[in-house]
Amino acid sequence: MRKYLFLLIAIVAPLTLMAQAKLPKLMVVPSDVWCSEHGYVQTYEVMGESEVIPDYKRALQENRDLLSVISKINILMAERGFPLQDLSQTVKSIQRITQENSVMTTSTSGSSLAESPVDRLRRIARADIILEVDWGINENGPKRSVTYNLRGLDAYSNKQVAGAEGTGAPSFSAEVPVLIEEAVQNHMENFSTQLRQHFDDMLTNGREVTIELQAVDNGMNLTFETEYNGKELGEIIDEWMHDNTVEHRYTKNDATENYLLFDQVRIPLYKTNGQAMDADGFARQLRNMLREAPYNITCKVVNRGLGRCLLIVGEK
Amino acid sequence: MKHLICTLFAFLLSFFAIQAKDDGNVLNYEINCGGSAVQGYSLVKVKVTVKKAKDATDDLAKRCAVHGVVFRGYAGGQGCVSQPPLAGSAMSEQQYSDFYKPFFEKGGACAGYCTVVDGSMLITKVDKQYVASFVVNVARDRLRKDLESAGVIRKLSSGF
Known part of the structure; x- marks a missing residue:
């Protein structure tokens, strides 16, 4: 009897381990449009053409609204049992690794680390799904409203797998951060429902x-x-x-x-x-x-x- | 013959009694957005149709509001954002009827997830029925977490 019990455990245990799938990594980033509108961009010359890329580091250091939006989305997703990777910490970590690699040498020969320009280019924040957030303030006389857009982009297929967007009710008195916070929280349920459907599809197909x-x-x-x-x-x-x-x-x-x-x-x-x-x-x-x-x-x-x-x- | 009539009468009586009991559990309502609520809550407006004015109770409004948030969701507009049903589809009510039947019964656990906004009740007579409207504040996040713990709705992270 004991022999059978051990045999059963030996069969079931690896299956249980295999069934524990990894949670996809999700990260909130501001949209390119938002970064461009607020001047958080860097311009590079690449083969004679100027390339504009978002400067997340400066945006996170200088814009309080962005921090509160990312924080709010992180909280709401964590409540749903899905903690997100934090953009500011990821940016800091990448910067630290780059600095460490540039001064690191081996103890035997004193050689520096082999690092190609491609390696440096590739050292970017990676997530399975990028939550791209964008918002704008609409003003109509004394009334203000927020147009909000949150897109879930699958980094594997580059497809939009979830989205929530809309314009909130205009308000005379509410302050902009309050309107933004309200927009984030109102759209989260729809967004997470679509994300759930995407995960179901991924788990099946x-x-x-x-x-x-x-x-x-x-x-x-x-x-x-x-x-x-x-x-x-x-x-x-x-x-x-x-x-x-x-x-x-x-x-x-x-x-x-x-x-x-x-x-x-x-x-x-x-x-x-x-x-x-x-x-x-x-x-x-x-x-x-x-x-x-x-x-x-x-x-x-x-x-x-x-x-x-x-x-x-x-x-x- | 007399016995036969008596038996038939008794059978009909019991049939109507069952019907009447079932009517008490059938929720006849409409749900709409009732305005913006604080984080974790949904403010909904429910219109309940009842035969007698005294049947339009707070308990009935609460049951309808929670049922609507779980199985129907509601459309947006006028500053409201539409909300999908927590359970995903109405089919899950039948799938997990063992859990939901006592949950939505009169005096069931569902009433603990909401409060009726004071003074929000309006009742009007329409033909031979009464339509009562209530504004109810539903603790949506707490409700979702408890239903997830009970295993009747799926977590966002389930499957991983």
Whole structure:
């Protein structure tokens, strides 16, 4: 009897562990429009063109309304059992890591850390879902109202998965922070209902990502039309996608002899060992298949964010 | 013959008695936004239809208000933001009838989640019925948390 009991526990325990899924990371950020309107932007020259990006650090240091809006959304989400990542703490942490890395050396040889410009560029605040908040004050004579917009953007698919927007009742007496606070709290129920629906879809149908494959022009004549056992490489990859996506859901958006683009690829939330899966992990599984016989193809996985991955086929 | 009539009469009486009892639990109401409330609360206006004026009680208004917040939600407009039902769909009332039936009964636990705004009751006679309107303040956050704890509505984080 005891033997059976142990056997049962041994079977059930790993299943329980596997069922404990990771909470998606959510973070509130001000919208680009709001940052631009309030002057919290930085301008860079990139290849002759000026690029404007939001300056979250300065916005958080200088704007009290933004702090109270983020704080209010954080409180309301925490009440729903969903604590959010805090933008100000994340920005500070990234800055600290950059500073530490620049002065860090190894004790044996005194070498500094290897860090490419791409590494520095990639060191940005990452969340599974970004809650982009925007608001504006409308004035009509002595009356004031707030137009509020909260969008939930899935960082994997770049799709808007939840949203709440509207203009509150005009008021003669209420102060602007009070109107903003009221807007946040009034729209939260609708927003969280839509977020719940998105999570349900994700738990049932998997995460949505994009996988790109690019052949290398290295004179080896390896393209997606190269044949193995009578099948073109592109076809083999297509079949692998069919077998490894949730409910066989994916779209082959583009296909040439040198380039394949799969989007709306529904990947499982977890690997077979229970580890969380992202686009990078899924692309690595494809790479593992390609480097085995009879293909023996060397591939390089280039991570392009949480939901997009490039597989360079033919060379590292 | 006399026995047969008596049996039939007794059967009909018991049938009407059951009907009357059921009517007491059927909530016939409309729900709308009653204005803006403080954090964690919803201010709703419920219009309850009753046969007798004395039936339009605070308890009935509270039951209707909580039922509306849980299963119907309400539309926005005029400065109000529309609110979805806490339970997601009315189907869950049948799914979890073991919990909801005693919860929404006369004197059930649902009345503990709201208060009727003083002096808000208005009653008018429409045909042979009375329509009473109340403004009720529902503790929405507390209600949601308790229903989540009872397992009849899903948490935002459930499944993870």
